[in-house]
Ligand SMILES: Nc1nc2c(c(=O)[nH]1)N[C@H]1C(S)=C(S)[C@@H](COP(=O)(O)O)O[C@H]1N2
């Protein structure tokens with residue numbers, strides 16, 4: 350059993366390291382992808398989030414789960430002879446890699462089977478020789494250590510918690526803040542179907558954007574061609590995640606520069622019968638949109654953020670910017686655009702999330718200064734309703750009995766609106782509530798979870814004033 354276990358751990362570790370550092374396909378990663386796929390389905394999503402809370406904990410659990418499943422499965426296979434166990438490894442790798450690697454999967458599966466065979470073969474003489482059992486134990490320790498290191502490397506970005514979200518209420522003093530005005534690329538929230546270490550790291554030399562389906566001239570564009578051949582557009586736009594809880598921080602306002610989708614499609618020519626546009630990304634993510642919506646002036650393929658190139662984390666070299674919709678409709682690492690007569694449901698829509706993902710009005714308190722009775726304090730926050738302008742923001746300091754208009758700081762049309770309010774509190778417990786108005790209506794008070802159409806409800810914060 351011991352050599353089978355070492356071989357399984359070693360194979361997992363080698364394939365993961367090769368994946369992270371060389372970009373080679375890893376069956377363990379595919380298993381992890383399948384796990385996160387199921388984590389996104391409504392029942393699992395609710396379960397994981399009620400057990401582990403919001404944020405990245407679900408992905409860590411999925412990674413550990415898939416590692417255990419993979420190593421455990423291969424170790425059990427090891428009860429068979431070296432040759433049949435290796436064939437089993439090849440078969441499992443083939444199944445896991447097939448859809449993403451096509452025919453190449455056969456080559457990869459054979460390579461992993463051969464690697465497994467090699468490791469088992471080298472370890473075999475050790476098993477029968479009692480004097481060498483110690484070596485075997487040392488090797489097991491080493492193999493587990495390597496997998497541990499690899500797993501740590503892969504999990505590290507998650508453990509840093511780059512997108513921690515909060516649930517109201519929060520006591521004063523420890524409120525996660527959002528930057529004023531424009532958010533830097535560094536500070537922009539991050540959400541991905543992948544583990545951050547496994548996110549695509551695209552090389553501009555080998556990358557191109559493919560246009561296909563119902564277009565007159567299917568063709569490919571290099572990044573430089575997209576920059577040179579189409580007039581760049583700048584757009585201040587607030588991106589937010591549909592899974593952002595009430596009062597959460599999965600939202601950020603940046604200035605995006607890119608070309609208009611409309612200009613690109615005019616160049617390649619739209620065939621009669623084209624009704625839908627589908628975006629495909631390097632990590633297997635995909636989304637679609639009624640073609641008419643993609644032809645609107647402010648739908649961009651962005652390559653700059655606040656004047657600098659997108660970094661890998663936020664979608665280098667190209668990502669979709671789609672005002673009015675949540676981030677899930679805006680693929681990063683774009684590789685292909687195709688037009689069709691039928692809708693292709695997106696990655697998240699396929700798991701029960703919203704098909705349209707229109708931004709619902711939200712408001713947030715994001716600066717709660719130290720409060721002292723009788724002293725003026727400045728309350729600040731944001732309100733956002735996608736393409737609808739924010740008409741009014743009201744704040745209550747008595748749990749919703751009375752309301753005061755906040756001062757609004759209008760920004761660009763698709764940017765969040767910042768609000769502020771001077772407040773002189775009395776001592777004791779107070780409850781702050783915020784709500785906004787858009788389209789002549791007050792933000793929905795109904796407390797609802799983010800699945801499937803985004804969270805709703807007014808943010809309430811309990812504050813104690815000394
Ligand atoms: N290719 C790809 N694009 C993607 C995603 C993804 O996982 N893969 N996640 C989407 C989601 S759910 C959101 S909220 C935004 C987040 O973008 P950001 O991390 O750059 O803020 O990217 C969107 N685009």
Ligand SMILES: [Mo]
Pocket residue numbers: 540589590591592675676677
């Ligand atoms: Mo998202």
